[in-house]
Amino acid sequence: MLITHKFPPFERYENNPIISRDDIPYPCNTVFNAAACRCMGKYILLLRVEDLAGRSHLTLARSNDGINFQVDDRPWVMPSEDPLYEPYERYGVEDPRITAIEGAYYITYTAFGPYGVRVGIGKTNDFSTFERLCLATDVDNKDGVLFPEKIGGKYVMLTRPGGFAGKRGDIWISFSPDLEHWGGSRVLMTPSPGGWGSQKLGACTPPIKTEDGWLVFYHGVKPTGSGRIYRIGAMLLDLEKPYTIRGYTSHFIFAPEMDYERIGDVPNVVFPCGAILEEDGTIKMYYGVSDTAIALATVNVQDVLSACR
């Protein structure tokens, strides 16, 4: 029996998934885990596209309505060949997030290479040129998500250090004067044994500013005898002390249910990398499904805030 979680009431777009392999104008294996933002009146998605060799790159898609996207005919960010980046991106660039800060768009992504994974940061003003800024973390760290404002004079980022080779993975928060040098790291949220995210937690979508705090969707990973289940919770962080959790949902609020969320290269994964708050209070959540396609669900921000309190 398919259980539908009614609280808070997410609505899946009826024609999900909105982007799948057939929408990419060049050969690839899959497309999933897309960053999202609005820029100059358009909706922008930055797609993780896995090529036929299994290596991921990032490709742009644009839309007027946030539903029907036109995908670029070529990749936008390929793994770098610059010696400062090459070894660390050799196996691909993955799972982007976009955060607008002071008029520019910052893109965090997972750099994957033979040493492990790191959080890379790049920048664009117009989604035309892409400028790499740095690899911000050491190795074995991913799911980097920037806050849309400096807080206390510093850039703020959530990351997921550790959590590899079967270890537990926690959400950490770090601070930077310049986006390049990071410090002041501390644990923000850690899995509850036996819970829906008992193995790993990681930030998903860049924080959305609300009157109650910074709203962040995050994923929890639960191991089962037949693989992992990725599900989504929400947390509220204090606006001025973002290392303080003001509230979080007492259970997951979004989980794989539909066939397109359960069937794919990596079954039972919903993984939002982008959430756009519309003026009417609707959040458009763009999420990868089973590492195979991109889907859209909407929810009212007040319903999510209520669930966090």
Added chain:
Amino acid sequence: MLITHKFPPFERYENNPIISRDDIPYPCNTVFNAAACRCMGKYILLLRVEDLAGRSHLTLARSNDGINFQVDDRPWVMPSEDPLYEPYERYGVEDPRITAIEGAYYITYTAFGPYGVRVGIGKTNDFSTFERLCLATDVDNKDGVLFPEKIGGKYVMLTRPGGFAGKRGDIWISFSPDLEHWGGSRVLMTPSPGGWGSQKLGACTPPIKTEDGWLVFYHGVKPTGSGRIYRIGAMLLDLEKPYTIRGYTSHFIFAPEMDYERIGDVPNVVFPCGAILEEDGTIKMYYGVSDTAIALATVNVQDVLSACR
């Protein structure tokens, strides 16, 4: 047969170990892995002392000749109870290194807690008061060693991120404007499969400035069917571009051979955390043996430099 490596010619102090449990004026399990420096005409060792509960703290010892040390009658650095540090040091503070920079003494150490290990940095001017500055890294990172000068306007540190849960461990180099925020990280040296440090490499002693480059003793870990062997190599880093290796020893140059290096809580470990270059070119290398005591060996710096070239 006991093989003695003749090149470069290390000389072990004949009455090794120089400090063992019986020299600590309070009950403990073992003492090992001591940082070393000279301060106001004295030799200083900062000892890692493992208490009877298995938790480590740091205790000072002082000497006029670098051989006979007087150990303080109480710990100098205990795991912190400050909420910013407490969870990360809950299981102990370990493996200190001392680096003198611009007249102050900076102490890097391994903070060990339920989330894993991190590199902590503290400061003293006189080995009287100890001031914590920060936890400089995320989790799963240790063997932090600071350079004795800023290079290109930045503090420089070697660390060993990753390398846990059976993963390979590499030596990385990072940069900081203020000792608190770190970035620009890159891999410096990585294990050679099948070699003497095939599982992990980590910096041991703070870099010593020589005309040929920064001289660093590092450890290599090789797994065997009956545990690990820790041995020591040396590398030379470019004075202005310390991320460039100018030379390194083609083999380990110091290894467990004596009974006191082979027998103890963790057999077959030599682990220097301090090296003092004397005016006559002698390096006094203080090294933990089998996580059980502290020993001293000397070597001429020119012989080590020759071995690196």
